[in-house]
Amino acid sequence: MARLFSKLKAIDFFKKIPSDLTEATLTGAWLSIVAAVLMAFLFVAELSAFLSTTTTSQLVVDRSPQNELLKLNFNISFPALSCEFATVDVSDSLGTKRMNLTKTVRKVPITLDMERQHQGAAVEDTAHKPGPKYDEEGRFDEEPDIDITVPLSHENFEATLARYPIVVVNFYAPWCHWCQRLEPTWEASTKEVHDKYPEWDGRIRFAKVDCTAEVDMCRQHFIQGFPSIRVFRKGHDDIYIGGMHEHEAYMGDRTKEALVAFADSLVPSAGQPHRKHASLSAAPKTAGCNLAGFVMVKKVPGTVHFVARSEGHSFDHTWMNMTHMIHSFHVGTRPSPRKYQQLKRLHPAGLTADWADKLHDQMFVSEHTQSTHEHYLQVVLTTIEPRHSRHTGNYDAYEYTAHSHSYQSDSIPSARFTYDLSPVQILVQETGKPWYQFLTTSCAIIGGVFTVAGILDALLYQSFKVVKKLNLGKQG
Structure with a gap:
């Protein structure tokens, strides 16, 4: 057993020098203090970096599930369009047309001043x-x-x-x-x-x-x-x-x-x-109508159409005034307060006040008869993937740019919201350092500072010895 232990000592990486063969110096003491402080500071900084997270942003092809529907939410007031005939239609580039949607649309009569009845x-x-x-x-022609x-x-x-x-x-x-x-x-x-x-x-x-x-x-x-x-x-x-x-x-x-x-x-x-x-x-008691609700659409270019329509009625186009106030028009689901703070923290460019609703509280006035208003929306999906809830805490945030104009035509005046979705998705992922990288860096900090301090101490010690010998030679 004694021979085994003696053989193990031969592979000792850290052979010890007897204490009576070492010399302590005041310079070494100061360097040891500075090195210890520096190692502690760098270790705390590395620990803070390990506990914190970083975000990476990348552009990828939209990863939404196939045939997933998109929710378009709206709240719009038309002060000169009666609720009796106000309708919401949806059409898209695949040929889908849904006329006079009713299940998810709520109408409230309003006055010309857009006050609710x-x-x-x-x-x-x-x-x-x-x-x-x-x-x-011709039934009564002979009467x-x-x-x-x-x-x-x-x-x-x-x-x-x-x-x-x-x-x-x-x-x-x-x-x-x-x-x-x-x-x-x-x-x-x-x-x-x-x-x-x-x-x-x-x-x-x-x-x-x-x-x-x-x-x-x-x-x-x-x-x-x-x-x-x-x-x-x-x-x-x-x-x-x-x-x-x-x-x-x-x-x-x-x-x-x-x-x-x-x-x-x-x-x-x-x-x-x-x-x-x-x-x-x-029958309508006021001149206008507020339409609020949502429609579910396919993720292809399409149009949400607000217009007066009725089977069995005709309309004088010169009487139709499609002036409207957009209280809100946003895509997708509004985030909860927790997810909003998460989104605000992780979004690549931060959040502006109108980040999800570029048309909020905007008024569009028909200055001429037979004016149709068209709003062109380009929608982009940003997916946030937090570090600790990669699968359960993901949040899809839809933003859009809006371009609006009005024009005169022979068709019945209307308000059209044409949307187009970008095929590119912004993916924001929150990541942290792995534990082994933290351990490697910590060892590098301690070993590196210790080695550099040892080299510096040896240089100072040898320099002092040379200076001391030179002074003794001059005195002799």
Whole structure:
């Protein structure tokens, strides 16, 4: 055993020199203190670097899962577009077209000053309904004396409404295709209703208003599509239920049978402004509409289209004003406070105030008639991968640049948001130093400082000995 231990001593890397053969110097003591302080400082600095993280940014081809959908969120106010006809459409470069989206869109009536209507609830569209039915063309061509009603004017409109408990008014425009389809049916229905409920009965009247002749009066009643059929009770086009006024619009079929049946069902409520009719829909009480919600789209170039649309109605393009205020338009999901701070810390260029919503609180005014507004958005995906939650804490942040302009065209005015997604993704990864690198660096710091200090001490010691010998030689 003793021989084994003696052989092990032969491979000792750190052979010791007897203490009586060493010499301690004051210079060596000072160098030892400086070296110890320097080693401690460098070790603490290296430990801090090991505990901290660094970020690396790189551009890669978009790694999003195939067929993943993108969420577009919006909150936009149109002060001159009625909620009655305001619709949201989506189309993309693959040929997908979805018209009049309703499930994820909420409408709130607003005034021209973009103040929300206090009375009444928000409008949540139901499933898409087909347009109203019409009588076959030419059905009433052989009817004698078919034009029995004279359009009301601003001079006798209020007096007519005040005279009868219920007045059903057809707001039309002579150039409108659907109005031309309705005209003979309306006249035939008017004749039958007035024969059934003559003047002495006085409970219900049918009337019509030419909106090309009475522009101001039609706009006063927020008529934007033709024909629009409104119901007036005791001189008002609203009913008072539960402390709220509700305007009434007839949106049913436009055949003679349907209109006469509607009149028959409406007559019992004559003189009862608190009684709501099941066949009537809420008519607009204000000029504008706020549309808020989201749409899910494919990650290909496409367009979100805000426009007035209705099956069975025509629109005067010169009446359409698509001025709008964009309260917000952002892509993807808003980050939680924790993820926002993470994103703010790791984003390559930091976050600006409008980093996710370049169109926030911007107003776009239609200075000319038939003006369409188009916003072109270029969307870029930035993926943040934190160090300690690489799989569970990843966050996708979508940013975009926006370019807007307006132009005049013969088509119906609208507001279009055209988006295009970059195929390149910015990948930001948070990384730290491995433990073995920290250990290697720490050893290098200690060994390096110790070696350099030893070399410096040896140079100073030898220099002092040479100087001492020279001084002794001069004295001898």
